[in-house]
Amino acid sequence: MSKFAALSEYAVGKDYLLLPFTFAKLKAKEYVVTNLVGESFLIDRDDLENLVLHKSATNSKVFSKARAHHLVYIEGEKSPLELLALKYRTRKRHLKNFTTLHMMVVSLRCDHSCQYCQVSRQSEDVERFDMSIDTANKSLEHIFRTPSTSLKIEFQGGEPLLNFDVIEHVVQEAENKAKELGKDVQFVIATTMTLLEDYMLDFCKEHDIKLSTSLDGPEDLHNSNRPRPGKDSYQRFRASLDKARDVLGKQNVSALMTTTNKSLDRVEEIIDEYVSLGFSEIFLRPLSPYGFAKKTKAYDSYQIDEWLQFYKKGLNYIIQLNKKGHKIKEIYTTIILRKMLTFDDPLYVDLMSPAGIGISAVIFNYDGAVYASDESRMLAEMGIEKFKIGNVNNQYEDIFASDALIEAIDESMTVSSPMCYECAYEPYCGSDPVFHYGMYGDLVGRKPQSAFCKKNMGIFEHIFEIRKNQETKNLIENWV
Amino acid sequence: MPEVLEIDTTVYSVESVKEALYRFSDSFSSNLTHNDNLLRVEITLTNGNADWNKLRTEFDKELLDQSLRERIRAETEDIRRVILAHAFSNTSIID
Numbered sequence: 001m002s003k004f005a006a007l008s009e010y011a012v013g014k015d016y017l018l019l020p021f022t023f024a025k026l027k028a029k030e031y032v033v034t035n036l037v038g039e040s041f042l043i044d045r046d047d048l049e050n051l052v053l054h055k056s057a058t059n060s061k062v063f064s065k066a067r068a069h070h071l072v073y074i075e076g077e078k079s080p081l082e083l084l085a086l087k088y089r090t091r092k093r094h095l096k097n098f099t100t101l102h103m104m105v106v107s108l109r110c111d112h113s114c115q116y117c118q119v120s121r122q123s124e125d126v127e128r129f130d131m132s133i134d135t136a137n138k139s140l141e142h143i144f145r146t147p148s149t150s151l152k153i154e155f156q157g158g159e160p161l162l163n164f165d166v167i168e169h170v171v172q173e174a175e176n177k178a179k180e181l182g183k184d185v186q187f188v189i190a191t192t193m194t195l196l197e198d199y200m201l202d203f204c205k206e207h208d209i210k211l212s213t214s215l216d217g218p219e220d221l222h223n224s225n226r227p228r229p230g231k232d233s234y235q236r237f238r239a240s241l242d243k244a245r246d247v248l249g250k251q252n253v254s255a256l257m258t259t260t261n262k263s264l265d266r267v268e269e270i271i272d273e274y275v276s277l278g279f280s281e282i283f284l285r286p287l288s289p290y291g292f293a294k295k296t297k298a299y300d301s302y303q304i305d306e307w308l309q310f311y312k313k314g315l316n317y318i319i320q321l322n323k324k325g326h327k328i329k330e331i332y333t334t335i336i337l338r339k340m341l342t343f344d345d346p347l348y349v350d351l352m353s354p355a356g357i358g359i360s361a362v363i364f365n366y367d368g369a370v371y372a373s374d375e376s377r378m379l380a381e382m383g384i385e386k387f388k389i390g391n392v393n394n395q396y397e398d399i400f401a402s403d404a405l406i407e408a409i410d411e412s413m414t415v416s417s418p419m420c421y422e423c424a425y426e427p428y429c430g431s432d433p434v435f436h437y438g439m440y441g442d443l444v445g446r447k448p449q450s451a452f453c454k455k456n457m458g459i460f461e462h463i464f465e466i467r468k469n470q471e472t473k474n475l476i477e478n479w480v
Numbered sequence: 481m482p483e484v485l486e487i488d489t490t491v492y493s494v495e496s497v498k499e500a501l502y503r504f505s506d507s508f509s510s511n512l513t514h515n516d517n518l519l520r521v522e523i524t525l526t527n528g529n530a531d532w533n534k535l536r537t538e539f540d541k542e543l544l545d546q547s548l549r550e551r552i553r554a555e556t557e558d559i560r561r562v563i564l565a566h567a568f569s570n571t572s573i574i575d
Binding site for chain 2: 017018019020021022023025036048049052053081082084085086088089092418419422446447448449
């Protein structure tokens with residue numbers, strides 16, 4: 001018996017069948033094609049048409065590539081179907097784990113008064129804006145009902161450090177419960193660090209708590225974006241950063257930035273600030289169109305096209321820095337690349353189908369209200385309570401099977417959303433019902449007018465475009 | 481005055497035309513009437529200063545793409561169901 005099958009067993013001269021795939025124009029005659037699970041390559045428009053019309057020569061390079069990427073198969077072949085099913089199942093396996101990220105707003109009070117902030121209150125009214133021990137306990141009861149064996153609790157604000165007693169209580173209780181139930185629990189505090197004290201750091205060290213802080217750029221920009229009494233947000237941040245790194249280790253203190261209109265022409269300076277402070281990651285983020293950001297017109301102060309230019313210029317600068325030996329990566333690009341190149345979903349709520357709201361992440365507000373996502377409670381601050389899915393006093397089943405959540409998730413399936421279902425970038429994207437409801441009053445929204453769609457399609461196209469350069473491709477794919 | 485397109489529906493399906501029009505809904509609104517094999521599309525530009533000839537060229541290209549997409553969908557609808565059914569068989573995600 002020969003080691004190899006006869007030539008007649010191969011595709012040469014045979015007709016072929018199509019598998020589900022989508023495509024999008026990158027530019028002129030160059031198209032991106034993606035299969036059912038997001039594997040992709042670039043193809044010439046004529047080759048694409050020939051492939052769809054069954055005119056591709058089965059001994060051509062294009063056909064081989066299409067066959068290897070499961071765009072086509074030969075009648076009788078089973079392995080492409082089985083492989084696609086296996087990859088699809090792997091891509092969606094997180095659904096079985098249900099909620100992993102649980103955010104707790106322990107205080108809405110804050111020492112800052114940022115124009116774009118969605119939710120914070122400059123108030124001394126502890127009773128009114130802090131989470132009580134009772135609400136925290138009830139939240140924990142729900143958190144530990146998740147079938148997921150590993151979960152993360154993120155303390156949010158306002159400024160969560162203003163209610164550190166409740167953080168301490170929750171951490172200790174959660175650790176006990178996790179031990180009892182055989183689950184793994186991790187903690188993060190989202191804080192500006194301006195009120196960080198030594199005893200807090202010691203507690204964080206003892207309980208392996210990570211800090212996610214905020215840095216908007218150089219001193220003048222940061223202080224201008226983040227006003228507080230004494231106008232010293234940056235100075236306090238810097239002092240705390242050194243201390244936090246000393247106690248917790250550099251890898252346990254990360255930073256996020258928010259782009260305001262004052263940031264738009266300063267992306268290189270912002271990145272330089274991150275590099276000079278020794279950060280190995282930066283997340284170039286636009287403003288969210290919620291709460292105070294919209295009320296104060298901060299969100300309307302720039303268009304998404306301007307932000308895209310900011311992002312592209314920033315990403316290019318980061319790539320150039322890496323080529324010079326500075327190790328820094330852009331987080332959003334990394335999330336998207338992980339979706340493009342692996343079947344391991346990074347669980348970024350905005351880029352999930354069905355949407356990650358409620359089922360990947362959920363938020364317990366200071367007053368006991370439960371929201372489907374961080375953005376949902378911000379929307380509630382504008383008086384839109386569409387995504388309030390319950391209260392800590394409700395039964396777990398009533399919260400997570402609430403009509404509010406089910407309807408939003410149902411409408412968030414990109415495979416059945418207009419334009420999304422035929423988009424080449426669908427496997428990487430989401431439909432973000434909270435954004436579309438907040439902006440356009442509709443869970444689905446009209447995609448051609450959607451700023452969410454414009455932003456993400458712009459980024460997907462850009463990532464495909466820059467990966468045409470082999471050196472850049474190797475460099476950024478290494479971030480995953 | 482609206483711009484008018486007349487499309488032969490033996491060449492492009494009404495669905496393909498609608499899909500293409502949706503993609504351009506940020507540039508123009510449309511009104512469709514269908515008689516026999518002729519689809520008449522009245523187009524009103526959202527921005528009066530937009531270059532209709534340029535938009536028309538892009539729209540024609542989009543129509544071609546949409547008819548390809550329609551063909552892929554028609555040919556792969558059944559196999560998609562088979563793959564998805566297989567993907568979630570024997571899992572606790574769906575009963």
